[in-house]
Amino acid sequence: MFLYFRVEFNREVEEDGIKTLKHNKRILFQRMAPYPQRKVITFNRYTDDFAFNINYGDLSFLSQEDLSVFGSLNLTTVKLSGVGDSFQKHADAESKGIKAHFNMDESGVFLLDR
Numbered sequence: 001m002f003l004y005f006r007v008e009f010n011r012e013v014e015e016d017g018i019k020t021l022k023h024n025k026r027i028l029f030q031r032m033a034p035y036p037q038r039k040v041i042t043f044n045r046y047t048d049d050f051a052f053n054i055n056y057g058d059l060s061f062l063s064q065e066d067l068s069v070f071g072s073l074n075l076t077t078v079k080l081s082g083v084g085d086s087f088q089k090h091a092d093a094e095s096k097g098i099k100a101h102f103n104m105d106e107s108g109v110f111l112l113d114r
Contacts, residue, residue: 004031005075005110007041007100009052027057028102028110035104038113042097048084052100053077054112078112 005028010021028039043050054075059067083098101113 004029004033004057005102006055006057007052008055009043009050011045028054029104031057031061035108036106037104039102041100041102043100044095044097046080046083046098047087047095049079049081050083051077051079075110 007026007028009024011024012019013022014020026041028041029035029037043052054077056070056073056075059070059073078100080098087095102110103113104110
């Protein structure tokens with residue numbers, strides 16, 4: 001069975017002076033995609049500590065019985081700390097965002113590489 005994975009995170013946006021949270025989803029690896037594969041997601045608008053979730057993608061092709069094996073669709077939550085301190089320490093440098101590197105190896109094992 002080939003699944004796909006996605007990253008989900010909330011980002012604060014401001015429109016007409018009103019701040020709200022926007023829920024974002026980024027597909028990492030498509031269902032039935034060949035592997036090995038690598039993917040990099042860049043978080044551009046964060047200047048302080050934040051977290052993101054790594055979840056299974058759409059599993060609507062599975063039966064209820066198959067879905068019950070999964071339990072939660074969330075694989076893990078990644079919490080990044082020290083982001084604000086790093087931005088302060090390197091205030092004179094231009095930010096190119098915070099990059100998360102993901103890898104799916106030859107065996108289909110998924111990992112957050114760095």
